[in-house]
Amino acid sequence: MVALPSLSPPPPRPSPSPATPRRRPPPPPPPHATPSHRVRSRPATVVSAASGVTDGYHSTIRSLNSRGRHVPRKSLGQNYMLNSKVNEELVAAAGVEEGDVVLEIGPGTGSLTAALLDAGATVFAVEKDKHMATLVNDRFGSTEQLKIIEEDITKFNVRSHLLPFLEEKSHHTRKYAKVVSNLPFNVSTEVVKLLLPMGDVFSVMVLLLQDETALRFADASIQTPEYRPINVFVNFYSEPEYKFKVERTNFFPQPKVDGAVISFKLKNSGDYPPVNSAFNGKRKMLRKSLQHLCSSSEIEAALANIGLPVTLTLPVLARFSPVVARPSGFSCNNSGDGSSSSPTGHCRWAHIHPAPGKISTPIQLIHPHLVHVVAYKNPHYAATDQSPLSPPLRFSIRRRRPNQSPRGGGDLGFPRPRPRRLSPRRRPLLPSSIPGGLRRVACPKMRPVFCGNLDYDARQSEIERLFSKYGRVERDIMEHLCSSWMMDWALPFLPEPRSSLVHLQELRVHPGICSLGNNHLVNDALLLRSALHPPLRCTLLPRFAFVYMEDERDADEAIHRLDRIEFGRKGRRLRVEWTKEDRSGGRRGNSKRSPNNTRPTKTLFVINFDPINTRTRDLERHFDQYGKISNVRIRRNFAFVQYELQEDATKALEGTNGSTLMDRVISVEYALRDDDEKRNGYSPERRGRDRSPDRRDYRGRSASPYGRGRERGSPDYGRGRERGSPDYGRGGDRGSPDYHRGASPQGGNKGDERGSPPNNYDRERREASPGYDGPRSRSPARYERE
Numbered sequence: 001m002v003a004l005p006s007l008s009p010p011p012p013r014p015s016p017s018p019a020t021p022r023r024r025p026p027p028p029p030p031p032h033a034t035p036s037h038r039v040r041s042r043p044a045t046v047v048s049a050a051s052g053v054t055d056g057y058h059s060t061i062r063s064l065n066s067r068g069r070h071v072p073r074k075s076l077g078q079n080y081m082l083n084s085k086v087n088e089e090l091v092a093a094a095g096v097e098e099g100d101v102v103l104e105i106g107p108g109t110g111s112l113t114a115a116l117l118d119a120g121a122t123v124f125a126v127e128k129d130k131h132m133a134t135l136v137n138d139r140f141g142s143t144e145q146l147k148i149i150e151e152d153i154t155k156f157n158v159r160s161h162l163l164p165f166l167e168e169k170s171h172h173t174r175k176y177a178k179v180v181s182n183l184p185f186n187v188s189t190e191v192v193k194l195l196l197p198m199g200d201v202f203s204v205m206v207l208l209l210q211d212e213t214a215l216r217f218a219d220a221s222i223q224t225p226e227y228r229p230i231n232v233f234v235n236f237y238s239e240p241e242y243k244f245k246v247e248r249t250n251f252f253p254q255p256k257v258d259g260a261v262i263s264f265k266l267k268n269s270g271d272y273p274p275v276n277s278a279f280n281g282k283r284k285m286l287r288k289s290l291q292h293l294c295s296s297s298e299i300e301a302a303l304a305n306i307g308l309p310v311t312l313t314l315p316v317l318a319r320f321s322p323v324v325a326r327p328s329g330f331s332c333n334n335s336g337d338g339s340s341s342s343p344t345g346h347c348r349w350a351h352i353h354p355a356p357g358k359i360s361t362p363i364q365l366i367h368p369h370l371v372h373v374v375a376y377k378n379p380h381y382a383a384t385d386q387s388p389l390s391p392p393l394r395f396s397i398r399r400r401r402p403n404q405s406p407r408g409g410g411d412l413g414f415p416r417p418r419p420r421r422l423s424p425r426r427r428p429l430l431p432s433s434i435p436g437g438l439r440r441v442a443c444p445k446m447r448p449v450f451c452g453n454l455d456y457d458a459r460q461s462e463i464e465r466l467f468s469k470y471g472r473v474e475r476d477i478m479e480h481l482c483s484s485w486m487m488d489w490a491l492p493f494l495p496e497p498r499s500s501l502v503h504l505q506e507l508r509v510h511p512g513i514c515s516l517g518n519n520h521l522v523n524d525a526l527l528l529r530s531a532l533h534p535p536l537r538c539t540l541l542p543r544f545a546f547v548y549m550e551d552e553r554d555a556d557e558a559i560h561r562l563d564r565i566e567f568g569r570k571g572r573r574l575r576v577e578w579t580k581e582d583r584s585g586g587r588r589g590n591s592k593r594s595p596n597n598t599r600p601t602k603t604l605f606v607i608n609f610d611p612i613n614t615r616t617r618d619l620e621r622h623f624d625q626y627g628k629i630s631n632v633r634i635r636r637n638f639a640f641v642q643y644e645l646q647e648d649a650t651k652a653l654e655g656t657n658g659s660t661l662m663d664r665v666i667s668v669e670y671a672l673r674d675d676d677e678k679r680n681g682y683s684p685e686r687r688g689r690d691r692s693p694d695r696r697d698y699r700g701r702s703a704s705p706y707g708r709g710r711e712r713g714s715p716d717y718g719r720g721r722e723r724g725s726p727d728y729g730r731g732g733d734r735g736s737p738d739y740h741r742g743a744s745p746q747g748g749n750k751g752d753e754r755g756s757p758p759n760n761y762d763r764e765r766r767e768a769s770p771g772y773d774g775p776r777s778r779s780p781a782r783y784e785r786e
């Protein structure tokens with residue numbers, strides 16, 4: 001364990017601690033920064049701090065000691081800055097002044113934070129380490145100039161959190177924020193990819209990174225072998241400038257590499273090349289596509305000049321590179337320089353992506369196959385190279401491998417889904433494979449209305465139509481689907497003003513996207529819609545639904561008007577009421593229970609398949625590729641699949657959660673316990689009877705939560721006293737499910753002779769419900785907190 005140095009003046013001496021007899025590592029050396037130097041011919045514009053400044057050292061060590069001995073964590077890149085002068089240089093490089101709003105990633109002990117606050121900035125800090133977040137809070141707690149969020153920056157939706165903050169702090173005048181950070185080295189590329197496209201939020205980003213990384217980012221010469229797609233990305237979105245080197249001795253603990261400060265001047269989104277608007281046609285005749293820049297003959301001449309045919313097809317491109325994997329089925333977009341004052345129509349870069357019509361899988365599969373074609377003949381580079389045609393054209397065509405790591409640099413750096421080991425064919429569609437999953441991010445406070453006693457074949461659209469007479473039923477699914485990943489990915493394609501799209505709930509299938517001609521976002525939305533069955537907003541489970549209405553008063557009226565009306569082909573009397581959860585003060589967020597069972601078991605709990613048509617053999621077929629199955633049981637609208645080996649169950653869970661079974665996106669979790677753990681009187685011997693999903697069987701056994709010979713109300717999530725008689729959690733009061741008690745959805749939770757699952761299954765079922773608890777259980781706390 002690394003112990004911290006004491007507070008004595010430098011060179012610090014470790015203070016004796018009787019509690020820790022272990023030998024202490026040597027204290028950090030006195031901090032100093034070396035003067036900058038030219039590296040690989042790049043100008044270093046700022047000379048770094050002089051040595052001998054120790055304030056930073058003292059305050060850093062004091063802070064670290066202030067809350068007991070905090071051991072810096074390597075996994076979090078906790079190398080604290082000991083030299084206040086470097087912090088001041090960072091602040092100066094960003095030109096931070098009074099009234100600026102600055103995003104600081106990883107404030108750590110708060111030494112850079114202090115420098116930022118001293119410069120008069122308001123700091124929005126994101127710190128992953130709880131301990132350090134508390135520490136900084138304690139240190140600056142009383143000031144309104146600082147807001148600390150305990151979060152992982154790579155998973156944090158910067159835009160939606162920062163923009164309202166920025167607006168508030170700049171008193172609703174249009175202002176850009178800045179980023180200043182001594183970044184943990186291990187997330188620097190990710191952070192750069194995340195923040196650089198936010199030219200509408202940030203004006204400048206000054207980062208202290210690993211020297212080598214800073215050099216790589218700042219590399220603007222395409223003739224060097226180091227030139228990579230990340231450079232295209234960086235130069236597309238910003239003007240990078242290597243500032244100065246910071247020697248490793250300035251950090252505690254001392255890293256194995258030196259650091260360097262780099263600044264990125266973010267381009268305004270208006271300065272990006274018109275990648276999408278210029279290239280809408282299916283047939284990518286450059287002559288035609290570039291018509292808005294200059295006349296066809298000029299384009300032809302310019303293209304001939306650089307040896308590029310007017311019809312840029314993938315096979316043509318393939319002649320330039322052997323790397324293209326699948327020429328057929330791709331369309332090609334490419335872009336001009338973006339400047340109408342550039343009559344030659346220089347080709348700066350181009351995108352190839354699968355033709356929207358050919359995409360057979362939703363959005364996350366687009367990315368693994370995203371192909372980028374980069375063709376440069378950029379006047380800017382030309383100027384630096386002193387030769388406009390050198391090189392005349394450069395292609396780099398690559399197809400991202402499905403499992404390429406996020407830092408693999410395989411494309412232009414759009415945030416991408418987490419790699420999975422499954423083959424693309426088996427890759428689950430939703431929800432887990434979309435980064436962020438199907439999170440209920442936009443409506444944590446929206447109260448669902450319970451609508452019960454529906455026909456089995458009731459349609460979501462019918463229910464939506466019924467409720468929408470009284471107000472707006474939330475049916476837009478994009479807000480559920482858009483993780484920050486997708487939003488950031490989408491934003492460059494969206495029309496101005498983008499600020500109107502800062503909140504997730506505002507990111508919808510926006511007409512502007514269509515008008516931009518960028519089909520694939522719209523297409524994705526449509527694909528996602530069709531992939532999701534049932535859509536989330538009105539989650540239809542057999543015989544009951546949860547309906548989300550925008551306005552609670554409308555929902556109240558809907559309840560008032562619709563409760564007990566006859567509905568559907570069979571004229572059933574509906575039960576419409578607020579869900580109990582919300583009536584009783586809302587358990588959401590208060591639950592101490594874990595949201596879903598993460599303890600691996602051999603048995604998987606499966607819901608959301610088609611309860612009418614799905615047979616055991618369908619489930620078997622779907623699941624048996626992951627290992628030997630010992631048993632499959634279907635219960636109403638949920639099922640249990642038991643494997644002989646627990647590892648197989650884990651593989652199956654990974655492979656099938658969110659996969660599509662007979663056009664339904666199923667949800668899979670571990671069951672709380674395996675079948676062979678007999679509890680609650682449940683007998684696995686009864687399995688034989690349970691194999692049929694035939695609903696008549698269930699009714700025959702009268703285990704129905706919906707009861708017999710009575711109005712079918714909501715299923716019993718409550719105590720389930722009388723068999724065959726539905727219990728709505730209030731002893732006969734037929735209401736919506738009581739989510740507070742762990743009982744079976746089958747009705748009597750003791751009625752296990754009939755094969756109803758033990759109590760714990762109810763819990764699983766509830767928490768896995770895609771429309772109600774599912775998203776909640778998957779929703780990260782951060783969304784709830786905000």
Ligand SMILES: C[S@@+](CC[C@H](N)C(=O)[O-])C[C@H]1O[C@@H](n2cnc3c(N)ncnc32)[C@H](O)[C@@H]1O
Nearest residue numbers: 076079080081106107108128129152153182184
């Ligand atoms: C290199 S230290 C810098 C600390 C401080 N700014 C300084 O200059 O001394 C990096 C800080 O980032 C935090 N951190 C690491 N990974 C992070 C992440 N993914 N999101 C937010 N903060 C992170 C660490 O806990 C640590 O406090």
